Amino acid sequence: MATAELVLGLLSGGAAHGYDVKRGHDAWFPDSRPLAFGQVYSTLARLERDGLVEVAERTAGGGPDRRVFAITEKGRKHLEDWLADPVPPAWGTADEMLRKLVAALRTGGDPTAFLARQRANHLRRIRELQDAPPAGDPTAHLVRSYLVAHLDADLRWLDSALERLTDDKETS
Template structure:
């Protein structure tokens, strides 16, 4: 995910200050890792440096001074281009789940126990997400659907891995 592009997308509605952008990011992208304030402000500085955002005004409303940023025409063109580009499918397996199973088999221990525990954890998380969908906002429901699909894919892989490891064990024992 490009944090800069997401912030530009949030600025399309109207100019906003960093605190507001952080809150909107965390609210509108439920399930995503929350942004740190430092990351928001560093990203806004890069967007300004690149000419994609500009300071619209500075507010002083009884608290700390707030710099309000607006998207520029160049920023809107960049955002439009980013939205048109396809996200390439991941070329590599970069899952901690996969890595643990491989290392468990290499280390001489069986991965079966781990896989069974992981399956139980995935099923528990799927139940939790399904319950959340009942009263969630549209963004929360979309995030839950996305997570559920990924968990389902992991569960199918876990079942395949259990079967393949059993076949491999039979082969070695024969």
């Protein structure tokens, strides 16, 4: 995931504390894994080091200094370039699900049991996403439909893989 670019996108709306960046990310992607605070602050540190953000304000309190970060012109240009660059299709990549299936096949594991558990997990996640209405934000529906479409595509592949393994077992 392009965390740095998402942080720049969040800061493009105005300067913010790291806490606000995290909350903003989690609001943009409510159905995804929340962004960890540690990841926010390490990303902000890298962006600051690279001149893509700067500290706009520093306040001292009872604990560590609280810093407000703002995107720089260099950061705006970086964000603009990132948004203009299409994402390449994932040709030949193997995500964890495929890696586990291949490992089960190659190590004598039970690939059909793995596929059945994975299928049940995907169905459960689709139901969760479909049962809870997306937030009022217009982008929430886009994010939700994207997730469901990808889970549905994975389900079709899981069914195809299970069918192929069953057919191969019967012809052996």
